[in-house]
Amino acid sequence: MxxxxxxxxxxxxxxxxxxxxxxxxxxxxxxxxxxxxxxxxxxxxxxxxxxxKGKDIWKYNEIIGYIKISVTRQDVKFRIYKPTKHLYRIDRVSRYVVREIPTNGLHFYAVNLTDDMIHQKIQEYLKLIEIKYLDKGLYVDYSVFQNIFETINIKQFMKSIS
Structure with missing residues (x-):
């Protein structure tokens, strides 16, 4: 699919x-x-x-992973990518190796939900991800997500997938 x-x-x-x-x-x-x-x-x-040499620039230099939200015609899915290492140094010279971490049940069936309900469930899942899957002290940057999240009709987007 x-x-x-x-x-x-x-x-x-x-x-x-x-x-x-x-x-x-x-x-x-x-x-x-x-x-x-x-x-x-x-x-x-x-x-x-x-x-x-520019190591003191936060934006983009300190990204160590990301949360990916994808949709099919029926489901909303979440994937988490982060390094297996848990020590983060501000003056490092090498990059962290980022991998998808195994999760179970980070998706929901959305066919029978309204667009508002889908938005609400996405917010709930993001809170759960922060609590259950991300180390304490990590910072999830929702700034761009919040700028456009409410303006997207996710239900319509799902229907457009062949």
Missing amino acids: QEKALFEIPVYSMSEDIFNNRWKRKKDSLIQAFIDRDSTREYALKYLPVII
């Missing part, structure tokens, strides 16, 4: 505020390391961007 992706919601290793606070502490520590080695603060501030 044909299946179409409706949403892919990014999962970050931490919120933007936490990320920025950690980088502030990290930068302060690096500046202090420069000063401890007989450099000036000005010298440290000049070369700090060379050392961190």
Whole structure:
């Protein structure tokens, strides 16, 4: 049966505020390391961007997985992709390997539901996913999802699938 992706919601290793606070502490520590080695603060501030090379940019750099919402003519399905690793470092140099994690029952039959009911059930499933399948402290970025979720007629979208 044909299946179409409706949403892919990014999962970050931490919120933007936490990320920025950690980088502030990290930068302060690096500046202090420069000063401890007989450099000036000005010298440290000049070369700090060379050392961190954009690692301090949260958006997209800290995505460690995502939640995919797909539909068929009958069902709404959820898939979760995240790394098997549970330690997330802000200054890492390698990427995390993201895999679909095994889940059971993350779908619902929607043929007899109204569009409003489908929207409500999707919200319920997303809350369940955060509680049951995502590690505490991970940040699910619903910003784009929330911008368009209520404007989409999911029931009509499902009917358009051949």
